[in-house]
Amino acid sequence: MNFSSKLLEEAVAEVARLPGIGEKTALRMVLFLLNRPEQEVERFAGALLKLKKEVNFCSECGNISDAPLCSICTAPKRDRSLICVVEDSRDVMAIENTRQYKGLYHVLGGLISPMDGIGPSDLHIGKLLERAGKGEAKEIILALSATMEGDTTVFYLYKKLKDIPVLLSSIARGIAFGGEIEYADEVTLGRSIQTRVPYKGEA
Amino acid sequence: MNFSSKLLEEAVAEVARLPGIGEKTALRMVLFLLNRPEQEVERFAGALLKLKKEVNFCSECGNISDAPLCSICTAPKRDRSLICVVEDSRDVMAIENTRQYKGLYHVLGGLISPMDGIGPSDLHIGKLLERAGKGEAKEIILALSATMEGDTTVFYLYKKLKDIPVLLSSIARGIAFGGEIEYADEVTLGRSIQTRVPYKGEA
Numbered sequence: 001m002n003f004s005s006k007l008l009e010e011a012v013a014e015v016a017r018l019p020g021i022g023e024k025t026a027l028r029m030v031l032f033l034l035n036r037p038e039q040e041v042e043r044f045a046g047a048l049l050k051l052k053k054e055v056n057f058c059s060e061c062g063n064i065s066d067a068p069l070c071s072i073c074t075a076p077k078r079d080r081s082l083i084c085v086v087e088d089s090r091d092v093m094a095i096e097n098t099r100q101y102k103g104l105y106h107v108l109g110g111l112i113s114p115m116d117g118i119g120p121s122d123l124h125i126g127k128l129l130e131r132a133g134k135g136e137a138k139e140i141i142l143a144l145s146a147t148m149e150g151d152t153t154v155f156y157l158y159k160k161l162k163d164i165p166v167l168l169s170s171i172a173r174g175i176a177f178g179g180e181i182e183y184a185d186e187v188t189l190g191r192s193i194q195t196r197v198p199y200k201g202e203a
Numbered sequence: 204m205n206f207s208s209k210l211l212e213e214a215v216a217e218v219a220r221l222p223g224i225g226e227k228t229a230l231r232m233v234l235f236l237l238n239r240p241e242q243e244v245e246r247f248a249g250a251l252l253k254l255k256k257e258v259n260f261c262s263e264c265g266n267i268s269d270a271p272l273c274s275i276c277t278a279p280k281r282d283r284s285l286i287c288v289v290e291d292s293r294d295v296m297a298i299e300n301t302r303q304y305k306g307l308y309h310v311l312g313g314l315i316s317p318m319d320g321i322g323p324s325d326l327h328i329g330k331l332l333e334r335a336g337k338g339e340a341k342e343i344i345l346a347l348s349a350t351m352e353g354d355t356t357v358f359y360l361y362k363k364l365k366d367i368p369v370l371l372s373s374i375a376r377g378i379a380f381g382g383e384i385e386y387a388d389e390v391t392l393g394r395s396i397q398t399r400v401p402y403k404g405e406a
Binding site (some may be wrong): 013024045071097167184 | 204205206207209210211213214217218220221223224228229230231232233234235236237241245246247248249250251252254255256257258259261266267268269273274275290291293295296299300303313319323385386400
């Protein structure tokens with residue numbers, strides 16, 4: 001595109017780096033911000049910077065949290081015998097929205113993906129094994145996307161967890177193959193948690 | 204949505220205020236930024252703030268520019284007898300991309316829209332009349348969207364400009380009715396500039 005201003009070009013380039021945002025959409029967003037009062041743009045930029053600088057991740061489950069322990073890990077009413085393993089915080093929110101699950105979570109922070117150079121050591125897996133080994137959890141539910149990376153991660157976790165006396169289950173694959181958890185509708189996602197199937201050793 | 208963090212919720216709310224961005228997309232964008240190194244988030248926020256604080260608008264045509272006069276107004280090769288009137292800088296970029304137009308521009312900064320409380324005095328119209336009255340421009344091309352606001356603005360400009368000895372034309376309405384100029388394909392947009400039709404007094 002033919003920008004009349006270097007400043008504009010730089011701002012558009014930054015916004016176009018976001019996932020799913022092309023150059024035209026980025027330009028539309030940047031010009032929208034440019035038309036807003038300066039204090040609104042400052043609030044916008046400030047909210048993102050503040051989040052990045054001050055965000056905490058729960059030391060227990062890895063979920064985004066303002067406190068050292070997240071509100072789910074500290075809630076007295078949650079069922080501490082259940083741990084649901086998910087890829088990221090969006091999945092926690094998606095499952096919480098179904099109101100079908102009352103256990104705890106464990107956020108991996110990604111999936112194993114050799115293509116992207118993401119190995120098991122890049123994920124929050126050590127802490128999961130530590131939590132599983134403590135004996136409080138009776139069941140670990142794997143709620144990972146039905147993609148190649150999700151299956152690879154399930155297989156890796158199965159191998160690591162199979163000697164720990166805890167039931168390993170997977171959410172029912174009622175969600176479409178190749179689909180991502182966060183975009184499943186609430187009814188399907190809620191049902192797939194209720195109809196989870198125990199592993200029979202084939203992973 | 205059920206946010207586990209106030210900081211996250213605030214950042215998502217700010218991003219969701221952008222045009223065409225819903226809460227889920229905003230969350231995806233915010234979590235993407237959260238996974239990037241801090242300096243990258245600073246660069247992102249900084250580029251937007253810098254644009255807002257330091258951006259200039261060309262004192263002649265109103266286009267976004269880093270200098271007091273934009274690169275189009277100062278280019279010696281442009282045809283100074285033509286002024287193309289557009290809604291905003293995106294339209295200038297869209298028309299420049301067609302490489303079919305070598306005249307000057309005039310950016311109104313919006314369209315007359317009583318519903319949104321935008322009247323002629325909110326737009327960059329006084330300067331257009333001043334430029335038209337100087338005698339250098341022989342033709343003024345109105346390249347405004349074929350919407351109710353666009354038509355209202357065309358009618359207003361026609362009334363203001365009809366006593367000035369300058370040819371008033373409109374880009375050919377080859378673009379779909381109700382469509383917005385910036386989203387027309389380059390061939391259609393380029394042709395509609397070439398086949399512009401002079402006003403015959405009915406506006």
